[in-house]
Amino acid sequence: xxxxxxxxxxxxxxxxxxxxxxxxxxxxxxxxxxxxxxxxxxxxxxxxxxxxxxxxxxxxxxxxxxxxxxxxxxxxxxxxxxxxxxxxxxxxxxxxxxxxxxxxxxxxxxxxxxxxxxxxxxxxxxxxxxxxxxxxxxxxxxxxxxxxxxxxxxxxxxxxxxxxxxxxxxxxxxxxxxxxxxxxxxxxxxxxxxxxxxxxxxxxxxxxxxxxxxxxxxxxxxxxxxxxxxxxxxxxxxxxxxxxxxxxx
Amino acid sequence: xxxxxxxxxxxxxxxxxxxxxxxxxxxxxxxxxxxxxxxxxxxxxxxxxxxxxxxxxxxxxxxxxxxxxxxxxxxxxxxxxxxxxxxxxxxxxxxxxxxxxxxxxxxxxxxxxxxxxxxxxxxxxxxxxxxxxxxxxxxxxxxxxxxxxxxxxxxxxxxxxxxxxxxxxxxxxxxxxxxxxxxxxxxxxxxxxxxxxxxxxxxx
Numbered sequence: 001x002x003x004x005x006x007x008x009x010x011x012x013x014x015x016x017x018x019x020x021x022x023x024x025x026x027x028x029x030x031x032x033x034x035x036x037x038x039x040x041x042x043x044x045x046x047x048x049x050x051x052x053x054x055x056x057x058x059x060x061x062x063x064x065x066x067x068x069x070x071x072x073x074x075x076x077x078x079x080x081x082x083x084x085x086x087x088x089x090x091x092x093x094x095x096x097x098x099x100x101x102x103x104x105x106x107x108x109x110x111x112x113x114x115x116x117x118x119x120x121x122x123x124x125x126x127x128x129x130x131x132x133x134x135x136x137x138x139x140x141x142x143x144x145x146x147x148x149x150x151x152x153x154x155x156x157x158x159x160x161x162x163x164x165x166x167x168x169x170x171x172x173x174x175x176x177x178x179x180x181x182x183x184x185x186x187x188x189x190x191x192x193x194x195x196x197x198x199x200x201x202x203x204x205x206x207x208x209x210x211x212x213x214x215x216x217x218x219x220x221x222x223x224x225x226x227x228x229x230x231x232x233x234x235x236x237x238x239x240x241x242x243x244x245x246x247x248x249x
Numbered sequence: 250x251x252x253x254x255x256x257x258x259x260x261x262x263x264x265x266x267x268x269x270x271x272x273x274x275x276x277x278x279x280x281x282x283x284x285x286x287x288x289x290x291x292x293x294x295x296x297x298x299x300x301x302x303x304x305x306x307x308x309x310x311x312x313x314x315x316x317x318x319x320x321x322x323x324x325x326x327x328x329x330x331x332x333x334x335x336x337x338x339x340x341x342x343x344x345x346x347x348x349x350x351x352x353x354x355x356x357x358x359x360x361x362x363x364x365x366x367x368x369x370x371x372x373x374x375x376x377x378x379x380x381x382x383x384x385x386x387x388x389x390x391x392x393x394x395x396x397x398x399x400x401x402x403x404x405x406x407x408x409x410x411x412x413x414x415x416x417x418x419x420x421x422x423x424x425x426x427x428x429x430x431x432x433x434x435x436x437x438x439x440x441x442x443x444x445x446x447x448x449x450x451x452x453x
Contacts, residue, residue, distance in 0.1 A: 037311075042450050176334075184266075201393050
């Protein structure tokens with residue numbers, strides 16, 4: 001990883017996760033969590049070298065269209081149907097420092113709310129030119145961006161009439177395996193957000209708002225795509241003050 | 250008033266959902282032509298040093314049913330106990346070993362499987378030795394935040410007895426939930442999300 005050659009790799013342990021900020025494991029309004037949530041307390045431990053370290057992926061792994069969902073599955077000369085948008089933002093840690101070289105993967109339904117997956121049976125049509133996956137690696141300031149179509153809302157068998165708000169799933173690698181995170185991005189102003197049992201697993205309204213990407217008018221490309229900005233915060237890590245061993249473990 | 254600490258809050262986790270494969274293992278769910286291959290499928294090559302092993306198992310829910318839509322990632326040291334990571338300052342890990350793998354549980358039988366090498370010993374913070382282990386991270390529909398655990402090796406009786414993490418497990422009968430079973434070069438590690446056999450999960 002040579003995105004920031006002058007910056008020494010950091011080796012401090014991570015800040016403890018605030019588990020009251022995240023959703024608890026058992027959230028009965030989201031029915032599948034009932035049998036898939038541990039009932040025993042988690043075993044707590046300050047990070048060891050097994051979690052301080054983690055895989056890092058270089059830009060060289062990326063294909064040219066990996067961050068262009070409008071074209072990366074489309075036939076030559078064609079493109080996905082839907083509202084064209086750009087999603088961009090930064091990956092930072094809790095100290096506000098950029099996380100360069102972070103692999104960001106994303107997946108989503110098409111403009112009609114239909115996923116390209118054999119388990120999916122929703123009657124909205126598949127778009128023959130839309131796959132629904134993409135990825136990017138952050139630059140030295142932690143920036144990533146991709147182009148896609150805005151996904152549609154879709155119904156799911158939870159309550160009798162539950163619908164997911166329009167959302168894009170994100171998976172992020174920081175520099176340590178303890179930072180590993182999967183989350184979902186929602187769109188500013190979508191009234192479905194506040195009806196969703198999965199959004200509702202998060203207890204704190206301010207935490208939910210952290211998942212809502214605002215329309216970024218300044219970065220809208222005229223006659224082409226509107227832009228949404230979505231910053232992602234990963235766990236911060238301690239400075240290695242007064243550590244006996246330079247590697248900090 | 251004191252100064253503001255000025256720290257940001259971590260982005261809250263959300264479930265990976267049932268269609269996690271689209272993003273993390275698109276070729277596995279028949280979305281071909283976007284990526285050459287799914288990331289994390291191969292951890293070793295012909296030149297990788299160390300004892301080749303297979304790590305396999307299933308994920309089960311609180312009713313004992315198979316979780317057929319999970320994705321598991323593992324992270325481990327190489328044969329010499331070094332991590333293939335920029336934060337590894339003790340030496341250079343085997344360049345022919347990624348240390349990281351990703352595998353979905355199969356829809357038919359809920360089984361995951363990794364071809365890897367047995368990891369060496371890595372130190373705990375105070376210099377004590379941790380027993381050889383593989384870090385697991387499990388996501389799926391119904392799991393709101395990824396679950397961390399570790400797999401330890403059954404033949405490492407002495408090292409396991411001295412392991413600083415295993416030593417912290419108050420209810421001693423639960424230690425067994427973190428230890429695989431061995432058959433030749435194959436280690437089986439079933440993960441029980443909930444109930445009587447519930448695996449010990451970590452906040453780490």
